[in-house]
Amino acid sequence: MNNANRVVRARAPLRLGLAGGGTDLSPYCDEYGGAVLNVTIDRYAYAFIEPSEDGSVIFVARDLGTEERFPCEPGAVGKGGRLMLHAGVYARMMHTYNDDHPLPLKVTTYVEAPAGSGLGSSSSLVVALVEAFRTLLELPLGLYDVAHLAYEIERLDLGLAGGKQDQYAAAFGGANFIEFLPNDRIIVNPLRVTRSHMNEFEASLVTCFTGVSRRSDTIIAEQQRRMVAHSSDSIASLHQIKHAAMEMKQALLRGEICHMGEILNRAWAAKKRTADGISTGQIEEIYQLAMQSGALAGKVSGAGGGGFLMFVVPPESRVGLIAALQKSGALATPVHFATEGAESWSVDRD
Numbered sequence: 001m002n003n004a005n006r007v008v009r010a011r012a013p014l015r016l017g018l019a020g021g022g023t024d025l026s027p028y029c030d031e032y033g034g035a036v037l038n039v040t041i042d043r044y045a046y047a048f049i050e051p052s053e054d055g056s057v058i059f060v061a062r063d064l065g066t067e068e069r070f071p072c073e074p075g076a077v078g079k080g081g082r083l084m085l086h087a088g089v090y091a092r093m094m095h096t097y098n099d100d101h102p103l104p105l106k107v108t109t110y111v112e113a114p115a116g117s118g119l120g121s122s123s124s125l126v127v128a129l130v131e132a133f134r135t136l137l138e139l140p141l142g143l144y145d146v147a148h149l150a151y152e153i154e155r156l157d158l159g160l161a162g163g164k165q166d167q168y169a170a171a172f173g174g175a176n177f178i179e180f181l182p183n184d185r186i187i188v189n190p191l192r193v194t195r196s197h198m199n200e201f202e203a204s205l206v207t208c209f210t211g212v213s214r215r216s217d218t219i220i221a222e223q224q225r226r227m228v229a230h231s232s233d234s235i236a237s238l239h240q241i242k243h244a245a246m247e248m249k250q251a252l253l254r255g256e257i258c259h260m261g262e263i264l265n266r267a268w269a270a271k272k273r274t275a276d277g278i279s280t281g282q283i284e285e286i287y288q289l290a291m292q293s294g295a296l297a298g299k300v301s302g303a304g305g306g307g308f309l310m311f312v313v314p315p316e317s318r319v320g321l322i323a324a325l326q327k328s329g330a331l332a333t334p335v336h337f338a339t340e341g342a343e344s345w346s347v348d349r350d
Contacts, residue, residue: 010342011047014124016119018036018252029164029180029181036245039174039337040173044128046111056104057070063114093137123150131344132344150170161220170341177245207335210308222277260312271300279300294320298310
């Protein structure tokens with residue numbers, strides 16, 4: 001760090017997966033090519049980096065109430081700790097960009113959604129951490145670089161199960177149609193949707209937290225097992241899900257919100273056929289209540305099994321839907337989009 005009195009801050013938005021989720025998983029995307037449509041929302045993962053006072057390396061996760069301290073020595077940082085995302089990013093950045101020389105830093109984070117939310121919170125945190133280190137070390141990395149580096153840290157270095165969309169959504173921000181092609185080629189297509197269409201879509205969305213933070217690795221492992229086995233039903237469902245992403249992109253560009261709802265319902269039905277456990281009794285109860293309370297469509301955001309559901313509803317009926325869901329004990333809120341992706345800045349330390 002050039003100035004010991006400076007603090008680097010960064011944030012990356014979380015996302016709603018609108019369509020195509022699951023087609024960004026290998027080996028499906030490697031063989032057939034995947035496509036997803038997502039949009040970032042005004043919930044963020046934050047990362048702050050400053051020099052540590054005692055020369056050690058400190059990781060703090062405010063939302064988890066966890067703090068870990070390590071000697072600033074090669075191979076010591078992260079050993080035996082719980083904050084593996086912090087340690088994974090720190091280790092990669094020190095190895096690749098600082099000649100394996102650990103720096104005495106305090107890295108503090110928090111995320112505005114629980115882990116296992118289905119909003120891509122873990123990947124957004126990794127992107128925020130990478131973005132903070134990019135500014136700290138003054139690295140010439142673009143958005144694709146930040147996203148790809150975050151993907152490698154999470155999926156390859158740490159071996160965490162998951163696809164590729166979350167890192168790119170968090171890095172780029174906004175509404176994106178993202179293509180995942182063979183040979184690890186990824187194309188992010190930011191959608192130029194008119195302001196009125198985006199306003200109408202935003203006014204038509206409700207998110208609802210099930211109260212259950214799920215581990216997605218079991219579901220993802222099952223999806224990948226079926227992909228490897230070339231399960232005809234699973235592959236056919238993934239083809240439908242990919243087509244739904246393409247179809248929904250066109251509907252969003254045209255502002256056809258009701259049509260988007262129809263596509264959402266079809267894609268949700270197809271998604272449930274790709275693995276067991278994607279839907280649960282609780283999810284189905286919330287879904288049925290929402291449909292009876294004015295929703296046009298709904299689905300789980302993310303791998304499934306819990307986390308957040310999203311619903312499309314006529315804007316004039318949104319307040320009633322939220323009230324009905326909250327009355328049942330679910331945490332339902334309106335949605336506000338975030339147009340910017342990962343950002344970082346620095347300030348003077350108090």
